[in-house]
Amino acid sequence: MGWKRRTVCEAGDRLIRVLMVGLPAAWTPGIRGRRPGPGFVNAHSGSPMDELQRRITGCRRCPRLVAWRERVAREKRAAFRDDEYWGRPVPSFGDPRARVLVVGLAPAAHGANRTGRMFTGDRSGDWLYRALHRAGFASRPTSEHRGDGLRLTDVLVTAAVRCAPPANKPTPTERDACAPWLDAELDLLERVRVVVALGSFAWSQTLRILGSRGHPLPTPRPRFGHGAEVALGSDLTLVGSYHPSQQNTFTGRLTEEMFDSVWRRARELAG
Numbered sequence: 001m002g003w004k005r006r007t008v009c010e011a012g013d014r015l016i017r018v019l020m021v022g023l024p025a026a027w028t029p030g031i032r033g034r035r036p037g038p039g040f041v042n043a044h045s046g047s048p049m050d051e052l053q054r055r056i057t058g059c060r061r062c063p064r065l066v067a068w069r070e071r072v073a074r075e076k077r078a079a080f081r082d083d084e085y086w087g088r089p090v091p092s093f094g095d096p097r098a099r100v101l102v103v104g105l106a107p108a109a110h111g112a113n114r115t116g117r118m119f120t121g122d123r124s125g126d127w128l129y130r131a132l133h134r135a136g137f138a139s140r141p142t143s144e145h146r147g148d149g150l151r152l153t154d155v156l157v158t159a160a161v162r163c164a165p166p167a168n169k170p171t172p173t174e175r176d177a178c179a180p181w182l183d184a185e186l187d188l189l190e191r192v193r194v195v196v197a198l199g200s201f202a203w204s205q206t207l208r209i210l211g212s213r214g215h216p217l218p219t220p221r222p223r224f225g226h227g228a229e230v231a232l233g234s235d236l237t238l239v240g241s242y243h244p245s246q247q248n249t250f251t252g253r254l255t256e257e258m259f260d261s262v263w264r265r266a267r268e269l270a271g
């Protein structure tokens with residue numbers, strides 16, 4: 001089991017989070033009756049993971065992000081004017097029995113906020129799925145849309161924040177509001193041995209959440225870097241990777257070889 005059991009002292013604080021996450025989607029205005037389409041996690045319909053993802057896609061906790069994701073979906077980018085944008089929180093994608101969890105920052109406005117699948121529809125996703133395919137985690141090197149047949153094995157792709165934020169910058173309040181979703185996901189991911197954080201935002205947020213779950217965090221708090229590693233107990237390791245953003249890949253800050261080394265290491269650590 002990769003996740004620490006909680007102490008009694010943490011129970012009160014966590015109960016509040018569980019109650020927040022546990023609100024049925026039907027309580028949330030505007031999403032009554034919606035069910036996710038195909039292409040979320042490879043989970044059986046009705047499984048706890050499937051149910052969690054369904055609830056996530058109905059979340060409207062952050063007014064600024066709700067307004068932004070829906071505005072982008074209405075106005076669209078000219079190149080995608082014929083697409084029906086997703087415009088909702090983006091569920092995780094991949095294998096619910098994964099030993100490797102990938103944490104990104106947040107969906108891109110015209111990427112995952114358009115396609116409804118994590119890291120799908122933009123250049124960052126092209127990099128990520130190509131690398132996962134080379135490492136043997138993805139059934140194909142491209143992720144085009146929710147019905148393209150792509151399947152991940154032993155990897156689940158998630159994000160610290162589920163809604164596209166303006167300028168890719170969630171506020172601390174929005175970051176904290178979204179934390180219970182990742183926390184609830186971790187409750188269900190019993191086999192995870194490695195968490196790969198894509199970028200410093202995901203790194204810090206993952207450490208924050210794992211610390212709140214009782215994992216021993218080194219002092220001072222480990223700094224993010226490409227290839228940085230933190231052992232969080234005997235059976236869980238956090239690995240840092242530069243985010244495959246265009247800013248990083250166009251400038252050569254992140255090369256394909258550098259990215260491949262992260263996935264090789266993740267596989268090694270997963271055992």
Ligand code: SF4
Binds near residue numbers: 065
């Ligand atoms: S960012 Fe997270 S908490 Fe905020 S509305 Fe989206 S899913 Fe809900």
